[in-house]
Amino acid sequence: MKFIHCADAHLDSPFLGLKQMDAQIGAQLYQAPFTAFEKMIERAISDDVAFVLISGDTFDSQNQSLKVQWFLKNQFERLQKAQIQVYLIFGNHDYINDTTTHVNYPENVHVFGPSVQTYRFISQEGYKIDINGFSYDQRHIPTSRTSEYPKPAPDAKLTIGMLHGGLYGNGANDYAPFTLEALQQQGYDYWALGHIHHHQILSQRPLIIYPGNLQGRQADESGAKGFYEVNYDFDELKPTFMPVAPFQWQTLTVESPEPLNINAVVAHLQDMLIAFPRHTNFLLSIVLKANSVAKEVQEALINEQLLSILQDQLGNTMANQIIYPVSVRLMAEADMNLPEIDTKFWQANVDQVFNLKNLREVLGNLTSERFITQEFIHEDRLNELRKNAELKILNNIQEEDAD
Known part of the structure; x- marks a missing residue:
């Protein structure tokens, strides 16, 4: 069984630090985050993954467009045809508010609300997998939310936590801050993080991972950008980074x-x-x-x-x-x-x-x-x-x- 973990697509958000840009290259650059997202979807379908975890900041609530929402709807429908589930949380940029454009996503998309909740997925192999998370309903969340995550259920083969936030003391204290120790002690098998734009594995046991963003948008977001594909085999989770940024x-x-x-x-x-x-x-x-x-x-x-x-x-x-x-x-x-x-x-x-x-x-x-x-x-x-x-x-x- 495989699943994909991505975050921080920032669709339709501006690239920073650009001027005197060639018009043709500028057009390709604008399209790059969408292209990267499509490549991720194509990989999910070709590798027959069980589900896709999207850990926040898929778009920008302040500058969102109907175009972005329809793009997401179409991509999720592609996954639905392939019988792939989507688990989606909103972060500090795409937080849920009264001005959020509402487009009905297909039934395979499971959106977390502002309180921590659990979705159970049962794989073709019969694995019971619990996925826990919450979405932002405001720009800043200055308090830790890790204590609200439930302990693993006794009958769950895997327990996954989705969290858009930053480590205490790393300049991210306004974004659902957490400590590594708190996540490690929760008893989960995998933490699907979002918010930091550089892919990194914070812990091997359990796996605590930032996938980074799908496409770098400024000079300090250098290097390969993409997502993690995680293979569950012989009771072991094996993550592989997949670059997709154009x-x-x-x-x-x-x-x-x-x-x-x-x-x-x-x-x-x-x-x-x-x-x-x-x-x-x-x-x-x-x-x-x-x-x-x-x-x-x-x-x-x-x-x-x-x-x-x-x-x-x-x-x-x-x-x-x-x-x-x-x-x-x-x-x-x-x-x-x-x-x-x-x-x-x-x-x-x-x-x-x-x-x-x-x-x-x-x-x-x-x-x-x-x-x-x-x-x-x-x-x-x-x-x-x-x-x-x-x-x-x-x-x-x-x-x-x-x-």
Whole structure:
């Protein structure tokens, strides 16, 4: 007997950190999460799995569309024809509320409510399998819910817990936080987690697994993305990760002992691309170490010309592969070594200038756009802006010294 565990499909949610995108590639990228979901469904049918576990954040309640709901309905109907059951919980992005678009899913889809409940599945082999879980009915759940899960029933061959949440202390305390020990002590055979976008096995006995998302949507969601297919054989659960994402994010860092001009930067990156596997699409996030590139490269970046140049020189849109730069940024060194007087004034004012309040004021009404808040209103963006300001100051000082 086999089953599939997936989560965080985020259908129809925007990709982050993209600009100057080729229209044709952009269209394929928009479709990528849907394609990944379809590949998962196709695998479920071809491998004749017993059921599919979907552990939350399949779509976005705030930006959901009827198109997404009909897409899901059609995919679930494909599983119904193959006599495959679906067990679905909603997470912090697709939580149930009064504005949720209601489309009737087919009878093979079992949706968990806001209280922990149990569905029993009986396999062709006669295995009694209990699947326990709950759905979010609000964006944040700051308290642990693990104590609400029932103990395994004596006649259950397997007991599975579905939970969309994060480990205590890992920045996820607003999302049904849990401890590894609490899950391990529950007596379950498998915990089907959702919420974290990187696939990882937190425990082998019992199996506690994050499948990650089906398609990475930003630069820090790099590497292969997909789901787990779990085989139950001889009383043992054996998980196998199945990549399905049409695009992978990859970060390339340019480092050199001597400053490189634009031609040298392009050649350096081309050499790095030689080792890339074929038949896989890549979105490139390029990082330039400040001391590794010449001033002309930094100016081209500031003038927003460098990305276009790299897309023309590195972009590969062959029939069987896309390799495409989507962002380029300058990384300042840890210590810019500004002159003493500049350092004194800089340190006295930097925190007053580079803070989230000022950033929101600069962006103004744009902060009402979800994309803007996700892309800009966070500490990493502030740090990047501060480092770029330091670079600008240093370049101006070097120009004055040269004069």
